Structures are given as structure tokens and as C-alpha cells.
Amino acid sequence: MLTRSKTKNPAVLSYYAMRRAVGYIALSLPFVLACGCILFAIIGPDHALPHPLLQRSLSDYYYTPVRNYYVGSLCAIAAFLVCSRGYDLQDEITGYLAGAFTFGVALFPSVNPYAAGYTSLQVDIGFVHTGFAALMFLVLAYICIFLFRKSSPEKPFTRRKHHRNRLYGVCGLVIVVSMFAMVALTISSSHRSVPPSGLLFWWESLALAAFGMAWLTKGEGILKDRQQNRVHVS
Secondary structure (H helix, E strand, O other), X not given: OXXXXXXXXXXXXXXXXXXXXXXXXXXXXXXXXXXXXXXXXXXXXXXXXXXXXXXXXXHHHHHOOOHHHHHHHHHHHHXXXXXXXXXXXXXXXXXXXXXXXXXXXXXXXXXXXXXXXXXXXXXXXXXXXXXXXXXXXXXXHHHHHHHOOOOOOOOOOOHHHHHXXXXXXXXXXXXXXXXHHHHHHHHHHHHHOOOOOOHHHHHHHHHHHHHXXXXXXXXXOOOOOOOEEEXXXX
């Protein structure tokens, strides 16, 4: 007879649940922001689709009716990153940094794309936002590529763990590639003195999707080890 061994520790179960919640929030954030903004426009006084249909970046949703969801989601992710724990002090410090940078992205908005002009303070805050975003994605990629691939010496290295490590590596690389693409788009638009391309939204969404997939996996949402104990029945 085969039975699956499951932890009954409420603290452990809650921790895995929060990891999965972070993954779901990150995966769904671009979709919820875009659909929420469209819905608000349709039920608003004009009863029309917003223009543009999609914002040029996720950060621009700060200036739409879904601003509270945008800020709240980032703060929720940041709070968990700050409280997350790993195998050693390095993991803990990395969590603090990732959470701090994510809080920075939420609390320091980008410049308003609909404003006719900007003050020097608004421009400086926009640069701070961009810096926090770049650092956030760098640390998230580091977590995926290096920290998530660690193994506890008390647990066997299973086939599922091997598959998870490959997935973490892919997610980290996707975040890095997306970040370089975002930087290239931003520099290109800056040199031409035009707003960033709408592709910025899709690269940011891809990076968030990779981050969310990694955390969903870490929370045993997918590729969970199948631990089975053989019980002999006489």
C-alpha cells in the first residue's frame, strides 16, 4: 500500500501558500491591470475603450483607476520578500534587498505620461523609480538562478528537484533578457526624445511572469516532489 506523506505543520503550509500567492499575484498583475483599466473606462461616463488600450508600461497604470491595485500588489510582494527566509544569511539579506527595491518601485512612481510637462522633482522621482525597478529585477533574477537552485542537505536530490532547478534557471534568464530589453527601449526612446515603446509593457509582463512562475513552483504549486512511503500490510 502506498501513501503520500504530507506535512501537517500549519506554519509550513501557510508559508507555501504565501509563496503561491506571490506567484499568482505576479502572473496575473499585467492582465488584471489591463482588464481593470478597460473595464473602468467602459463603465465610466464615456462608455468607451481607453486610449491607448494598453499603457506603455506597467508603471503607467499608477495614473489610471487601477492605481491602488498596482501599488497594493507590489507592496504585498515586497512584504513577503522581506519576510521570506532561506538556508542562510545570504538568502535573508537578498530577501531584504528584493523587498526594499520592490517597495521603492511601488512608492516612487514613474513620470505621468499624460502630463504636459514635468518638474525637476518629478523627473528625479522617475529616475529613482527606474533605478529601483532595475535593481528589483536584477535581484529577482539572482534569486531564481542561484538561491532557488540550492538544496537542503537533509533532503534527497529528486528528479522533480532537477526539473525545478532547470525551470528556475530559465525564469532567471528570462528576467535578465527582459531587463536588458527594457533598458535598451528606454535608452533608445531617451535618445530620440520620444515616449518609450509599447513593447515595454510586454517585456515587463514577461519578466513578471517568469518571476511568478518561479515562486509558484517554489510554493509547490507545480513540480512538487511525490514523496511516497511504502507500508507493508501483513
